[in-house]
Amino acid sequence: MEMNQLNSSYIGAEYTMSIISGKWKPLIIYHLRQGTKRYGQIKRLVPDASPKVLIQQLKELEHDGIINRKSYPEVPPKVEYSVTAKGRSLYPVLDLLWFWSHQKL
Amino acid sequence: MEMNQLNSSYIGAEYTMSIISGKWKPLIIYHLRQGTKRYGQIKRLVPDASPKVLIQQLKELEHDGIINRKSYPEVPPKVEYSVTAKGRSLYPVLDLLWFWSHQKL
């Protein structure tokens, strides 16, 4: 599949965008990129996200196979989030999005 | 600026996404990529977009410097839309978004 001869319009670009669009998703992925983190850590790293929204975005990322949720049956509860292989394949995409925005034209 | 050592989180990725997120924007850019088009042509190429929304997305793309609007003072009116240099710099981004969505993992 050639990158310099794309044909079938941009149907599919929307799909990728739907996965990473969500107010806190890029930031969540960025932090998890540095390593596995517990829920409380993420909450502190993304303090402006309300618990409802934060959990919601984590669930969506998990549902889309971008991150993995591991729950430990302990008291108190412990939950760890990490990036999956599919999620790591997203790094170049996010990097390019970031790069474009910082580009001077 | 190194692509393999991004630091300042992903602030900026959201900015790029905000520019191309909009229900018909990728499709509009795709069609304009084939060459300058009149409003009526775009309307026919993106038939499911209502006139209000279509004009709205075209205006946003114009405001963000992605496309150019050229109006000819004729009767009947004639308006042409084309992609700017900044818009063309967006092709690799859209291509990568498209490519990622078609990738098998």
Place this chain on the structure above:
DNA sequence: CCGAATCCAGTCGGATACTG
């Protein structure tokens, strides 16, 4: 031909309080 104006439904994120 190229839009503008109005009204409307659905989705998204935020604030706050509460729970196993």
Place this chain on the structure above:
DNA sequence: CAGTATCCGACTGGATTCGG
């Protein structure tokens, strides 16, 4: 500690009608 539950305002896109 790691979430749920409820309510709510803002924004986005859609349907339709009208105008220069």
